[in-house]
């Protein structure tokens with residue numbers, strides 16, 4: 001045995017469970033396919049990040065028609081949290097239950113909010129979470145946040161006041177950023193405009209490298225091997241255990257294997273590990289591995305006000321859930337989704353994203369816009385799935401549900417913004433390449449014929465394989481996924497500790 005526990009992947013799920021197990025005395029080996037993300041000026045340069053894609057994978061995946069696309073994802077220590085906007089919301093209590101949408105229903109989780117609540121508390125503490133309890137009417141029961149909310153800059157505060165004037169309930173967006181608001185002099189975070197989608201050059205963002213991997217590596221029983229891509233998991237002859245973890249640098253073995261390679265890559269790895277005992281893929285007796293891929297329906301929005309330059313630097317501070325549970329329209333009694341402000345779209349960022357548009361026009365628009373991110377819940381569908389082509393390329397089939405609800409959310413937001421002076425409100429919908437919020441490909445549940453993992457995220461088919469990344473989710477909700485991945489990894493970590501103690 002090379003370790004007691006091998007963790008595959010060092011992102012939100014893997015990085016967190018590594019820290020959760022670090023003080024157990026167990027011998028832990030983390031295998032990460034990427035390297036540390038280099039700390040350099042390019043971290044904050046829109047051209048480097050969004051035009052040259054220096055930190056995104058150059059891998060190509062295929063869509064359902066066989067067309068290649070470049071997924072916006074990266075392989076580094078810390079996983080995709082290196083780029084995340086650090087918006088960390090808990091799921092609503094209703095997100096754990098069946099919810100009726102225009103295009104169908106979500107699936108109830110095998111656990112409820114109360115089961116996850118203590119782990120949400122711990123997740124928020126570990127990831128420096130700032131917010132204000134009691135301001136979002138859809139929030140589940142909770143105590144105070146570890147840190148006070150980020151303040152709004154002037155143009156965001158104006159929107160906040162205008163929304164309140166209309167009887168709506170905007171609230172400070174919970175953020176996982178290491179900022180000491182009462183002591184800005186010594187704050188590691190400088191509230192820069194290059195946070196959402198960018199790595200943090202100051203390591204001030206609460207990402208999985210800073211809040212998971214680094215604290216875990218302070219323990220001598222935890223090791224990290226970077227540039228070790230896991231290619232296959234090989235099961236024992238009786239098909240009951242994972243015996244060997246095969247990487248491109250050699251093979252490793254452990255008593256327990258925790259897979260946390262991200263929803264798409266974890267499913268792809270299990271499918272690539274097909275064998276005589278598991279002809280359709282490891283842990284796939286249910287034929288559920290890779291199915292029910294979900295991703296948010298997301299649109300970025302730029303709202304322009306004539307004659308008013310938006311001088312906001314750190315814009316991602318406001319959110320709205322007034323249309324989360326239903327649209328407010330009796331003729332369309334369905335949820336629409338969640339709205340949050342976006343990191344400021346700067347002239348440099350807009351040009352990097354839209355190089356074909358004339359520079360003066362993009363520069364003017366970016367300096368006059370307030371920018372938003374709109375999210376609608378996708379639904380589980382077994383035909384939306386990850387598969388592997390014969391050449392090993394990942395194929396992603398995705399036809400999102402609830403398109404009408406998303407259009408209605410965008411329309412509602414446009415009408416509201418127009419009422420307080422934004423004359424031009426433009427949306428850009430994200431396509432299949434925007435895989436940031438990928439979930440659902442190894443869902444957990446009680447019934448082994450309908451789920452890949454049991455309620456503690458152990459594979460139904462194997463004694464020693466756990467999966468703790470975004471793939472465990474049977475429904476996606478309309479809030480950002482990371483805090484739930486982190487809280488669930490803490491829950492599974494605590495279960496593993498109990499199991500090992502009693503063994």
Ligand SMILES: Cc1cc2nc3c(=O)[nH]c(=O)nc-3n(C[C@H](O)[C@H](O)[C@H](O)COP(=O)(O)OP(=O)(O)OC[C@H]3O[C@@H](n4cnc5c(N)ncnc54)[C@H](O)[C@@H]3O)c2cc1C
Pocket residue numbers: 008009010011012013014031032033034072073074075076077078079080081082083084085086087088089196197198228229230231260261262263265266269435436437438468469470471480481482483485
């Ligand atoms: C631009 C952007 C903005 C985002 N903003 C937000 C936000 O504001 N709030 C939020 O909640 N979420 C946000 N997200 C989503 C969030 O980052 C993900 O939900 C989260 O990181 C997923 O966690 P995970 O553990 O499932 O996977 P990841 O964090 O992606 O970690 C997977 C890890 O596994 C490694 N790996 C993959 N394959 C292998 C292999 N074969 N062998 C070894 N290692 C492997 C990867 O390199 C990676 O380190 C954002 C994402 C992006 C890209």
Ligand code: SF4
Pocket residue numbers: 177178188189190191192193194195196199200201202203204205206314
């Ligand atoms: S806003 Fe703060 S946490 Fe975000 S990238 Fe800038 S310095 Fe880092």
